[in-house]
Every structure is written in structure tokens, then in C-alpha cells.
Amino acid sequence: MTKKIDEIINNARRQNRKILSEYESAGLMTSVGISMAKGILAQNLTDVQKAAKEIGYPVVLKVCSPEVSHKTEKGLVAVNLPNEADLEVAFQKISEASPDKTGGFLVQEMVKGERELVLGMIRDPQFGPCVMFGLGGIFTEIMGDVTFRPAPLSETDAREMIGEIKGGKILDAVRGMPAVDIDSLIQCLLAVSRIGLECEEIQAIDVNPLVVQGSRPVGVDALVLLR
Amino acid sequence: MSQQLDLFFKPRSVAIIGASSVRHKAGNDVIRNILANDYSGEIYPVNPKGGEIMGKKVYPAISDLPHGIDLAVIILPAKLNPQAVRDCAAKGIKTMVIAAGGFSEVDKEGELLQAELERAVRETGVRALGPNTSGHVSTPCNFTSSFFPVGRIPRGHISYIAQTGNFATHTMRYISTFENFGVARVVGLGNKIDIDESDVLEYYSSDPETEAIFVYLESLKSPRRFIEIARETTRHKPIIMLKGGATASGSRAAGAHTAALASDDRIIEGALKKAGIVRIYKYSHLILAAKGLSAMPLPRGNRISFLAPSGAMLVTMSDMCQKFWNLEVPTLEEKSRRRLQEISPSYIRMRNPVDIWPSAMVHGMDFAYQEGMEAVLADSNIDAVVSILLINDETGVPDLQRIVDVARKYPQKPVYVAFSAEKKHMEPAKEFLETRGVPTFPLIEDPFEVLSILVQCRKYMDRH
Numbered sequence: 278m279t280k281k282i283d284e285i286i287n288n289a290r291r292q293n294r295k296i297l298s299e300y301e302s303a304g305l306m307t308s309v310g311i312s313m314a315k316g317i318l319a320q321n322l323t324d325v326q327k328a329a330k331e332i333g334y335p336v337v338l339k340v341c342s343p344e345v346s347h348k349t350e351k352g353l354v355a356v357n358l359p360n361e362a363d364l365e366v367a368f369q370k371i372s373e374a375s376p377d378k379t380g381g382f383l384v385q386e387m388v389k390g391e392r393e394l395v396l397g398m399i400r401d402p403q404f405g406p407c408v409m410f411g412l413g414g415i416f417t418e419i420m421g422d423v424t425f426r427p428a429p430l431s432e433t434d435a436r437e438m439i440g441e442i443k444g445g446k447i448l449d450a451v452r453g454m455p456a457v458d459i460d461s462l463i464q465c466l467l468a469v470s471r472i473g474l475e476c477e478e479i480q481a482i483d484v485n486p487l488v489v490q491g492s493r494p495v496g497v498d499a500l501v502l503l504r
Numbered sequence: 505m506s507q508q509l510d511l512f513f514k515p516r517s518v519a520i521i522g523a524s525s526v527r528h529k530a531g532n533d534v535i536r537n538i539l540a541n542d543y544s545g546e547i548y549p550v551n552p553k554g555g556e557i558m559g560k561k562v563y564p565a566i567s568d569l570p571h572g573i574d575l576a577v578i579i580l581p582a583k584l585n586p587q588a589v590r591d592c593a594a595k596g597i598k599t600m601v602i603a604a605g606g607f608s609e610v611d612k613e614g615e616l617l618q619a620e621l622e623r624a625v626r627e628t629g630v631r632a633l634g635p636n637t638s639g640h641v642s643t644p645c646n647f648t649s650s651f652f653p654v655g656r657i658p659r660g661h662i663s664y665i666a667q668t669g670n671f672a673t674h675t676m677r678y679i680s681t682f683e684n685f686g687v688a689r690v691v692g693l694g695n696k697i698d699i700d701e702s703d704v705l706e707y708y709s710s711d712p713e714t715e716a717i718f719v720y721l722e723s724l725k726s727p728r729r730f731i732e733i734a735r736e737t738t739r740h741k742p743i744i745m746l747k748g749g750a751t752a753s754g755s756r757a758a759g760a761h762t763a764a765l766a767s768d769d770r771i772i773e774g775a776l777k778k779a780g781i782v783r784i785y786k787y788s789h790l791i792l793a794a795k796g797l798s799a800m801p802l803p804r805g806n807r808i809s810f811l812a813p814s815g816a817m818l819v820t821m822s823d824m825c826q827k828f829w830n831l832e833v834p835t836l837e838e839k840s841r842r843r844l845q846e847i848s849p850s851y852i853r854m855r856n857p858v859d860i861w862p863s864a865m866v867h868g869m870d871f872a873y874q875e876g877m878e879a880v881l882a883d884s885n886i887d888a889v890v891s892i893l894l895i896n897d898e899t900g901v902p903d904l905q906r907i908v909d910v911a912r913k914y915p916q917k918p919v920y921v922a923f924s925a926e927k928k929h930m931e932p933a934k935e936f937l938e939t940r941g942v943p944t945f946p947l948i949e950d951p952f953e954v955l956s957i958l959v960q961c962r963k964y965m966d967r968h
Contacts, residue, residue, distance in 0.1 A: 397762025401771050403727040409762045417761050425766065425774035427731060433967060434778055441777075481760040502760055 281308040286478055286503065289343075295480075295503045296343040298380050302499035306484060309468040311396075312461075313496040314488075315386040322368050326361055328384035335359045335387040338367050342380035351375075357387055388495050391454065392447050393486035395423065396465055396496070398473045400480050400504070406473025408466055410438045412447075413486040420444070430470040435463040448489075455492040462494050480504040508631050509699075509707045511599040513642040513689060515575035516545045518649075519597065521566060521588055522579035523549030525557045530603065530651035531579045534639070535560070540656050541646045548573060566591040575599050577639070577649045582606035582617055585635060586624040593628035601649040602634035607695055609636055622697045637694030638669035641676065643687060644713045650676070660686025661715035662794045663708050665701055667693045667722050667748075679791060684938035685798035688713040700725035702733055709737040716797045716961075718790050719745040719781075731779045738780030742802065742961035744793055745781045747772055780964035782957055789957060792945060796954040799943040800918035803888040806959040807832045808952075809880035810890035811858040811873065813924060817892060818857045821952060829956035833857055840883040847875045856880065861894075869894070870903040874910055881914040888918040890951045895933060896926035904933055908940040918958070920944070920951035 285301045297305065303313045317328035318341060329336045340353040348354045352374045355367035372378065393414030401407050404427040411423025422443050426434050439448065439462055450456040469482060480503060484496040518538070524531030531551070535558055538547060549557045554564045563569050566588065576592040578585060582604045592600060607618035618635065625632045633640060639649035643659035652673030658680050664671050664687065672692040679687065689711065691704050701721055708714045717737070724730050734743055776783050784793065808831050812818050825831040836844070836856045844854035848863040858880060864872035873891065880886050895901045911919035921937055921944040923930045934944045945951045 395761060397760065397765075399760070399762045399766045401766065403724065403768075404731070404771055404775050405728055407766065407771055407774060409765065411765075418764065421765060423765050423770070425771050426778050427728065427771075427775050437777065438774075481763045483761045485761055500760055502763075 279308050281305070282472075282476060286476075289503060294343055297501040297503070298341050298343040299339065299498060299500070300341050300380075300383055301343075302482075302501040303496065305472075305501055306468075306482075306496055306499050309472055311465050311468050311484065311496055312493065313499065314388045317384050318381050319384055320381045322365065325368055325382055325384055326364060329358075329361070329364055332384060332386050336364065337383075337385040337387050338364060338371060339383045339385065340371055340375040340378065340380070341383040342375070342377045344377045344380075345375065385497075388488045388490050388497050390488040390490040390495075392457070392489040394462075394489065394494060395483065395485040396469055396487050397423075397484065398428075398469045398479070398482040399425075400473070401427070406470070408438070408470050408473065410466055411442050412444045416444075417485060426470075428470040428473040430467055432463055432467070435466040435470075438466065439463065454489075457489050457494065458492045465494055478503055508599065509703065511574045512601075512631070512633065512640060512699075513647075513707070513711075514645045515599075515647060517548065517573045517575070518543075518545060518647070519548040519550055519563075519566070519569055519573045519576045519592070520579065521550045521576055521592065523551050523557055523562060525551075525553075525555065525562075532557070533653050534577060534579060534649065534651040537648050537650055537654050540654075541643070541648055542656075543646045545574075545645075545647070566595060569595050571596045573597050575601070575649075577601045577603065579603045579651060582614070582635070586617075586620045589621065589624040589630065589632065590628060593624075593630050597630070599631045600633070601637065601639055602632055602694070603637060603639060603649075603651055604634075605636040607635050609695060618695065618697060625698050632698040633691065634694035635697065636669075638672040638692040640692065641672055641687060641690035643689075648672070652677070655680060658686030660688060660798055661713065662687050662718060662798055663689040663711070663714040663716075664718050664720075664790075665691050665693065665704050665708070666720045667696075667701070668720055669694075671720070675791070683791065683795055684935070685795050685943075688715075696725050702726045702730045705730060705733050705737065705743075709733060709741065714741065716741060716794070717743045718794055719743060720790060721745065721747055722749040727775065731775050734779035734781050738961075738964050740965070742797065742958070742965070743779070743781045744784055744790075744957060744961065745776065746784050746787060746790055747776075780967070782960045782964065784957060786953075789953065792950055793954045793957045795938075795943045795945075796918065796920060796951075796958060799938070799941050800920075801916060802958050802962045802965070803918050803955060804916065804962065805887040806830060806956075807834045807885055807887045808890065808955060809833065809836070809856050809858065809883065809886045809888075810892065810952075811860045811876050811880070812892040812948075813859075813861045813864065813894040814892075815859060817924075817948060818859055821890075821948070822857055824949065825952060829952050830959065831952060831956055834885045836880065837883050837885055840879045843879040844876065847872065847879075856886075864894070864899070869900050870906060873902040874906040877907065877910045877919070878913070881910065881917055881919070886917070888920070888955050890920045890922065890955070892922045892924055892948055893933070894924050895929040897929075899925075901929050901933060904936045908937065908942055911942050918955065920954065922946075922948045922951050924948065
């Protein structure tokens, strides 16, 4: 597809990995035009602090390893860090708790938004690449409020998907929050549909959560699995 | 492809391999069915005993048949089928219906036999339906390969694709004896070694005899192709589908949320929406929605009115319209509302839905139903009307001819009827109304559920 995607996938293949790290996954999403939270990979405290300065406080600090999943539950994520002192404390805690530090640390822009969506792709044995859209974050599994479509998606397909989730009202202007920019959201769905069709090496994608910042969807975490 | 399937649906001649002179045997019923439907092509029964069956000369072997027969219906024990396919192909027969069961649907041995049959089909290049199929129906050609005593099948514009033997058999019998609509084509897919749902759908899609397609499937042989053909078809013809079979929840690539949530059912749901196929969940809707579509046009929208002789029916049906059926029961235009008020006692305030009881008490059933239906049918806010008729000895049966007349006056708007009160009047009323183009439904929810399905068909047609 793009050179950047090939590079990311080839690198994982060389290391015999089928799971891309969060940093790699986010890079892949960015390269197809999905806005992701700004992130910088760092290996030690000095670099972490430098990265935080560049991104601007508050920041998020996460361990970045393809081997480590369920980072939040394991205490490997610290969010909304307001300054260098707090960042250092968080760095020490996460370093101690992490089973694998070889992947480094990801310093990330703190994306604020109360509405969390999920965007995904799965290669179905019958229907081939299918795009998923629904409620994200902690509600993803609990509510299961998601909908699928086989790729390729037309703009109408994407619009219908967005319109048919049960919790669709949260996309409207509610509780003082602006309505979600539906056209941007459609572009995100179409981008995932394209990856599914063009990148046969990818088995599954999660962008979860896809946080609505103001009215714009921004991916905060991503996971890409290879075949 | 379309031309090849033409031989199935418009055969000029047919060989019955395994024809039988014994009443109630499949090889006998199939000929009886063909004759009952007034098939005008040649029939060539084949049986080693020779002689005659129902006046037709019996050929002792496939090799004795003349060249150039269009279709073979093979009704032989499973293990004889691969050779029969080769023998028929050697006689220049290009299409076959393979009825026998006893293949992959039973056991390991059956699987091997099916593989052998598949080889015979592939190597000879013939097109085959089945095995394990109850056959097919094509009323424009007065033909059926069904071996179940179906009798004469009424002609119409509904076509079925069914991954079950019951459509070309007892469901046809039910439709032809209990309902007043007809079919164009019916195919029982069987084990799909060659012809599958996508082939048949493609044929129906461009078939001028087929105006709406009903599908029952348990599995899809070529899912992406099916969805692509359906997406094109639903631009101009409704497709309504019941998907049978347990749905496994996906655990295909644990680790990703998307994978964990990707159950077969969710994916199918999405695929059908993409294709514009309206998914139904009740078996009976395969028949009731077909009835509604046969008699009346698709509703233009989801705004309905209905008349009932009971407050409880008005309230509960309105609730269901909103909650489950995606049907609107809108406010009427003032002129229609005024008309309803005129025909009713002044103590009741008339609106949509229409309480027809007070008017019937004052003016009688005939007048109340006719005028009430006319008022709402003339209303530009209304796309379809359901009339629940009160029929019994004491209050009488509303004049059914008047209901037919008022429905005919508004041919763009579906008018559906259901009944309340006395059973003995319902069947004659059903017969009277349906043979004059007004469909009736057994339970009062049914017409609404059918409208709900057809409104969705309309939406898919309009979205392109």
C-alpha cells in the first residue's frame, strides 16, 4: 500500500512477530489518514522527558511492547501527567511493573473527550475483510454495540453503519458537547476498508478508543495483528 | 451462465432417469407433477423394465435416449448417480437435477460418493442441481422436477431460493391450496455441488418473470459473490431472506476486540445490509410477505393508517408500530380527519388510528368500513392502510366488494386486511378478498409486520 506500511510490516516479520506494537500500529493508521494521538517513542527517562516537552503537558505514558496487552489493568499506563515531576514518578512505577521494557516507552499527547468509539477490521473466512464500528473504550465488550460491513465500503455504507449503532445518539450534540464530525468519521471507516482490501497481510485491526475530541475523532490506541 | 440455467427453467424436453410405474414412488410422482402442470415439452421416462408410464414410452437405458434432450431429472439410489451423470452427458444432456440423498449430509461414505459425483459433473462439464434436492419449479414453462405430490402450482411473480427440500414440496402445496398467490420459480438447492445460491440469484435478477425474491439459506457457498449480485439486484427487485442455522460466536483471532466481537451473525447482518437484503426472522414471513408483495405494490414509505373495532387493538398496534416495526402512525390531514368525524358520533374524537366501532354502530358496518378506509387512503400523509374487519353473525360481515372497490381506487397504496370475531366467516372472506387482489392475514400483527418488511425493501431500493 504505502511504503511506510510495508516498512512496518517487514520489520515485524523480520522479528518473527504477528503483533505490531502500539507505536507501529498507530504509525500505520496515521499513514492511511486516520488522526492518531501524537506519540514519541523513548527508551529512558531523559528521552521520555524530552518527548513530553516536545508534545506538551499533560501527557500519557505507556509501556510500548507488542508482548504486553491489557496495559491499563496491569498498571502500565499513566494518563494526564501534568508536569515533569509526576512524569518521573510514573516512569519509575511503570518501569518496575513492566515485564518487558525492550519496546521502550510511548509518550503520548493527552487526548480529551468523553465519547469513546471503536473502529476495526477483521478478515472473515467467508466474507473477507469486514469493517467494524461501534461504541468504544470500556463499553466495547460490555455493550457489544458494534456493526460490521464487508469491504469495500461506499460512503453510503459507512454512513449507514454510523447511523445504526444503538448508542448512535452520543454522536449528536449532547450535554454541551458538539456533534461529531460525521464526514471525518466516514473517512476513518473508508480508510480501514481500504487497508483491509489492499493489505492482505493484516488479519485484524483495532483502533480503540477512537476518542471524540471536540467534534473530531482521534485514535488513542491501536492494535494491528498480522496473518 | 444465464443461458445454461435457461435449460433448467425452460426445458423443451426432459428425461426422467429412474421413472417408475408404481404410484407414490418418487419416480412416478415426478411425472404426475409434470403432467399436472400441463408441461408441453417431451417427456422421456427411463427404466430398465421398459413399457409405458402414464402413456409415455419408457426407454430401458439412458443410452437408448435420443440426442438433444434439454434436462435430466435423476431419481436413482445415491451410488448410481455418478455413472448416470456420465451416461446423460454422453447423450448430450447438459443440465441435470440430482434428487437422491445419502451424500455428504449423512456420513463419511456419503462424502466420498459426493466427491465422485462432483468429479463426474466437473469432468463432463454439465450443470447440476443437488444432490439431495427436492427439485425446482418454473411455472412460466409449466414445469417442475419436484418428486413430492405438489399438484398444479399457481403462476405468479414471486421466486424462491431455498436450502431446504420443503419449498419445492409441501410449502408449494400449502401455497397452492391455502393461499391465493403464485410463484414464478422455486429452487431447492440441496448439497450445492455445482449450482449454488449465487447462480440462481443471478438468474432471478434478470428474469422478467421474477418480481421479488425470497431466500432461505443455512450457509453461503460463495458469500462475496452472493452479496455483490444481491446489491445490484436490490436496486430493482426486493430480496427478502431468512438465515437459518446456529450462529457461532467468533473467537477467531483472540486478542483483538474486533475479532472477539465478529460473530458470524453480526457479520452476516452487515453483509445483508450492504447487499440491501431485508432480513426476516419468522418462517411464516416467507409466505406472508410474498402474499403482500404479490397483491399490492411496495409501500412508498412507512406512514400507515389502520382501522380497528377495538380501543385495545388501536393502542397496542400503535405501540408496536413505534417500538418494533419502524412504522409511523402520523397525524391525518385535516380534511380526512373531518371526514372521519362526520361519519362518527360527535362524542368521539376521531384521529389516526381509526376507531371504526362508533361509526359502525351508527351507520352500519358496510358504510363505516368503506368510508373510513376511503378517508385515510385519500390522505397524502398515508402510504398504506390496514383494516381489521369485525365479522360475525350478529353484527354482520362488512360488504367485502366495497372493500375491494375502495382498495382498487388507490392502486399505489397497499391495503391489507385482518379479522376479528367469528372464525366461520374468515375463510370465505379471505377467499373473496384475496381472489380480488386484497391480501388478508391470519393474526392482527401480521399485516403490520409484513408492511414493516416491505418498507425496508423500499428503503433499500431508494438508497441507490
